[in-house]
Amino acid sequence: MNKMTKLFVLCALTLSVNVLVSINVSATTFTFTAIPDADESQLRTRFEKVALYLEKKLGVEVKYVPVKSYSAAVTAFKNNQVQLAWFGGLSGVQARRLVPGSKAIAQGYEDQFFKSYFIAHYSTGLAMSENFPDITQKTFTFGSKGSTSGRLMPQYYIEQHLKEKPQQAFKRVGFSGDHSRTIAQVQAGAYQVGAVNYTVWESALAAGKIDTNKVKVIWETPVYPDYQWTIRADVDAKFGKHFADKVQTALLNMDSPELLKSFPRSSFVKAENKDFQPVEDVAKQIGLID
Amino acid sequence: MITIDNLNLHYDKTAGYNTDIKETSTQVIFDLSLTINEGEKVAIIGPSGAGKSSLLHHLYQELQGNAALCSQRQGLVDNLSIYHNIFMGALARHHWLFNLVNLIRPFKKELSNVSSLCQQLELDQPLAKKVDKLSGGQRQRVALARALYQQQNIFIGDEPFSALDPLMASRLLETVLKRHKTVIMVMHDRELAMSAFDRVIALDKGHLVLDSQQHSVDHQQITALYQTSAVA
Amino acid sequence: MSQLQQVKNTHYPLGYWQKVTLSILLIALIILPFADIEIVNFDPFLELTRMVDGLMTPDFFATEYLFQAIIQTVNFAILGVCLGLILGTPLALIYQHPIISGCCAFLRAIHEIFWALLFLQIFGLSPLTGILAITIPFAATFARVFHDIINQSSDSPLESIDSRADIISRFTYGKIAQVMPQLMAYTRYRFECALRSSAVLGFIGMPTLGFYMETAFRQGHYSEGAALLIIFIALIGTIRYWCPPKLLGVYLVIACVTLIDIPNVDSSLLVRFISQDILPSALANASRLAEVQWSSLYTWFSTLISEQAIPGALATITLALLALAVSHIVTLNAHAMASKHLWPTPLTWLGQLILLIGRSVPEYILAFIFLMLLGPSMLPAVIALAIHNGCVIAYLTVKQSNSIAPQQMQMSKLNQFNYHIMPSIYPNMMALMFYRFEIIVRETAVFGILGIMTLGFYIDSNFSEIRYSNALVLITCTALLNVAIDILSRRLLKLPKTSQTSC
Structure with a gap:
């Protein structure tokens, strides 16, 4: 028991030292998070380069925190564990509602006119069309539950056109959890129809991962705003005057293809909270936010 | 040192020894009165099922805190x-x-x-x-x-030598008697009980049938006790 | 054993365990038509070849910070188990109190993932989240199992101890010392479980192996996924070599030192979480009791119960009962596969390896693979649960059956197995199954995240929609469901008390 007591004291000490050290670190570190819509491998390796870039431009220590889901990103943002986040359209709206005063400062060039594709397995016999396809009583998969391009917008258009909730309109509704999963599942015929982020589709197509004999695009949604950088209101107080503006400038000036490829976007352009009003309206309409 | 008066003990399968009367329990000790004085070395003998262990455990509980118990179950x-x-x-x-x-x-x-x-x-x-x-x-x-x-001053033993050879048993018994002022012990070896203890108590079917303090020890009486019990 | 009763006349009634077994299978058959187990897949072969390819060419260098991930997986497990022991052991001593056992059953019933999702709101992505998520359910489990084990110890040593000795000395020497080997063995087993839980917490963002494993499988990087699985299975299969009990103290210190930074805990987050986030909007918007809109609160609650809790609970029970029946079949086969009474030793190693893989691969990954093969329905989840739990039970029963000495009788191995080994272990195997049922119900939660509409699905949805009040109500429903099942199964079954039935 003697030994055990010693061990405990030792553990308690190391733990408290850890806590103390990290308090010091977190007081001066500017932390951000990002989940790209496509490739999620090597997240830290890729985004630590972005952190390095920001560190150079901002003159403060910058740290990247990997997260698993949009909701985890929103939570971290709400809890001030990250001050800056690369959000999807919906998660950005959720985050800004939870942290009053926080604002969208930049979006990807592509995100100004983002769209989703509806894709279908060949056995459905559906083909590309201008009009909303007849997909009632098919099996249908969304992407992740909190995704704008994989869930929110597709669900909105489904409800608009079919006048029913997806659960009633379709024989079976699934959430694949990820755009590349949606493609794989529709390609395998596990679901007949699916909704997918258009950039993910295009890049998978370019990489030769899609057999267009098995799965093809049957409809594309009208455009809507999607991914954006959102920053907390209190960063100016914490990191100095005009800090948010400095971050915005740094993001807009990011032109290294290597860094941009991580998102993947061609460049970043200015954004404001009101740009995302359509997303918020849609989310309210389909009952995803109150 | 200890006196028990008209003791009735019941054995309950679910709760162990008990002085309460329950439907499930069977009586093991009947109206037993006994006084043991300090400094006495008492051996308890009797055929199996006579209620020796029950009596011993009752004594141990009465003497709580002043006696050392060496029970048959060992409890190792x-x-x-x-x-x-x-x-x-x-x-x-x-x-x-x-x-x-x-x-x-x-x-x-x-x-x-x-x-x-x-x-x-x-x-x-x-x-x-x-x-x-x-x-x-x-x-x-x-x-x-x-x-x-x-x-402790008091030693309570429940056949503590039953698995030992008779010679070793008598040597160890000597040690036990030497180290304790009062000894109460259930003995399976009648000869040893009668030679080494200054008082021998015999139980049969929950009744006290012999107490050498009042009677002189009668070998034949004891032998008869075991025999009748075996027949019954 | 009852199968071996003496025949007195030609009428031969079913034995107790036969009845129980038949009921399990019968119940599964009855609910089968109501369960969603359709196979819908046209050509899974493209994805399947990719998976097999990945398995053939595991890429151990594809994962960034791999070593760190392994260390964190072990750290969470060690710290979780140690804290669980510290909290759970004292609770075991007062577990007989109905309030304590009720609370423990409740805490136990909530899956680690849900604990983590809750703590995530308060501590963020801090190691505390992961450690506490393991600690709490583990402490509650330790409390129950330790209580059961201590209760099975004999009272006779206590009888001989001087009654003047203090309670602590009497208890440690008289009771704890008796059952120390069982307590140690169970702790070792739970450590293996903690490693699994630790990995599973990665699925929701803790920096363990599961973090990368989930990403790799979800995004189709099967070579990376296969490598991670192999590492994970090897980690679990070799516990006794890298973590002998003697070194546990050393590992504990290492765990504390190498734990990633714990960010400072912001108490205002806790306050905010309790006072705002978890309140339904009807309550959160009202500043005084008088302003509460009771009718909207009622609507909110009844909608939640009727649209999410009840369908979720039905799906959960259906899935769990089907999984129980299939687990039974898997257990019987898996046990036979690794029994030394049937096969020569080298073949039993192979069986043991299969058991190791079956119990180590997280159900989530198993279900994921079967989802690709069989299409989206309850079926992949049933199979995944059955394989995982079947292998765990088989692993525990093989341990027991291998210690049985074969009968000195001239009969074939198969007869020996059926007439001697199986009757001896069957009651214990079934008891393990029923203990495991509680765990199966908990584990259905994980499949919710994969899209099978159990209670876990709705809880996950509510977390991703930032509706903590709903999530909390549903988590409570899950816990109550589990407690109810636990009480019911204890009433219905008179499980053998003396057997070592802890898992």
């Missing part, structure tokens, strides 16, 4: 060593912290005490040996050593 902890099992007799003499530390790392002084006790009891096994590796006779001596290590 198989996962502990010989040393720890014997040390259990001394738990009350030390602070719990001492006891806990001793469980992890035995103290030198206690080790040597236990070691000399083992020698007296002719137990020549390594002290660190787990008791589940011991033979029946060795286990019985560990249980005996634990009771002796309590260093």
Whole structure:
């Protein structure tokens, strides 16, 4: 028991030292998070380069925190564990509602006119069309539950056109959890129809991962705003005057293809909270936010 | 020292010995009155099922805290060593912290005490040996050593030598008698009981049938007792 | 054993365990038509070849910070188990109190993932989240199992101990010392479980192996996924070599030192979480009791119960009962596969390896693979649960059956197995199954995240929609469901008390 007591004291000490050290670190570190819509491998390796870039431009220590889901990103943002986040359209709206005063400062060039594709397995016999396809009583998969391009917008258009909730309109509704999963599942015929982020589709197509004999695009949604950088209101107080503006400038000036490829976007352009009003309206309409 | 008056004991399968009367229980001791004085060495004999153990446990409970018990069930902890099992007799003499530390790392002084006790009891096994590796006779001596290590004035034993050869039994009995002022012991060896104890009590079917304090011990009477019981 | 009763006349009634077994299978058959187990897949072969390819060419260098991930997986497990022991052991001593056992059953019933999702709101992505998520359910489990084990110990040593000795000394020497080997063995087993839980917490963002494993499988990087699985299985299969009990203290210190930074805990987050986030909007918007809109609160609650809790609970029970029946079949086969009474030793190693893989691969990954093969329905989840739990039970029963000495009788191995080994272990195997049922119900939660509409699905949805009040109500429903099942199964079954039935 003697030994055990010693061990405990030792553990308690190391733990408290850890806590103390990290308090010091977190007081001066500017932390951000990002989940790209496509490739999620090597997240830290890729985004630590972005952190390095920001560190150079901002003159403060910058740290990247990997997260698993949009909701985890929103939570971290709400809890001030990250001050800056690369959000999807919906998660950005959720985050800004939870942290009053926080604002969208930049979006990807592509995100100004983002769209989703509806894709279908060949056995459905559906083909590309201008009009909303007849997909009632098919099996249908969304992407992740909190995704704008994989869930929110597709669900909105489904409800608009079919006048029913997806659960009633379709024989079976699934959430694949990820755009590349949606493609794989529709390609395998596990679901007949699916909704997918258009950039993910295009890049998978370019990489030769899609057999267009098995799965093809049957409809594309009208455009809507999607991914954006959102920053907390209190960063100016914490990191100095005009800090948010400095971050915005740094993001807009990011032109290294290597860094941009991580998102993947061609460049970043200015954004404001009101740009995302359509997303918020849609989310309210389909009952995803109150 | 202790007097019991018109004792009635019931044995309940679910709750053990009990003085309460329940439907499920069977009576094991009937209207038994007995006085044991300090300094007496009392042997209890009788055929199996006579209620000896019940009486003994009742006495032990009455004497709570002043007597060391060496029960027939032994109550050894198989996962502990010989040393720890014997040390259990001394738990009350030390602070719990001492006891806990001793469980992890035995103290030198206690080790040597236990070691000399083992020698007296002719137990020549390594002290660190787990008791589940011991033979029946060795286990019985560990249980005996634990009771002796309590260093009480009163010793209560329930056939503590049943697995030992008669010669060793009489040697160990001598040790027990020497180390305690009062001894109450259930004996299966009638001869030894009558030769070594100054008072012999005999039970049959829950009744006190003989108390050598009042009568002179009658060998034939005792032999008859066992025989009738065997027939019945 | 009852199968071996003496025949007195030609009428031969079913034995107790036969009845129980038949009921399990019968119940599964009855609910089968109501369960969603359709196979819908046209050509899974493209994805399947990719998976097999990945398995053939595991890429151990594809994962960034791999070593760190392994260390964190072990750290969470060690710290979780140690804290669980510290909290659970004292609770075991007072577990007989109905309030304590009720609370423990409740805490136990909530899956680690849900604990983590809750703590995530308060501590963020801090190691505390992961450690506490393991600690709490583990402490509650330790409390129950330790209580059961201690209760099985004999009272006779206590009888001989001087009654003047203090309670602590009497208890440690008289009771705990007796059952120490069982307590240690169970703790070792739970450590293996903690490693699994630790990995599973990665699925929701803790920096363990599961973090990368989930990403790799979800995004189709099967070579990376296969490598991670192999590492994980090897980690679990070799516990006794890298973590002997003697070194546990050393590992504990290492765990504390190498734990990633714990960010400072912001107490205002806790306050905010309790006072705002978890309140339904009807309550959160009202500043005084008088302003509460009771009718909207009622609507909110009844909608939640009727649209999410009840369908979720039905799906959960259906899935769990089907999984129980299939687990039974898997257990019987898996046990036979690794029994030394049937096969020569080298073949039993192979069986043991299969058991190791079956119990180590997280159900989530198993279900994921079967989802690709069989299409989206309850079926992949049933199979995944059955394989995982079947292998765990088989692993525990093989341990027991291999210690049985074969009968000195001239009969074939198969007869020996059927007439001697199986009757001896069957009651214990079934008892393990029922203990495991509680765990199966908990584990259905994980499949919710994969899209099978159990209670876990709705809880996950509510977390991703930032509706903590709903999530909390549903988590409570899950816990109550589990407690109810636990009480019911204890009432219905008179499980053998003396057997070592802890898992």
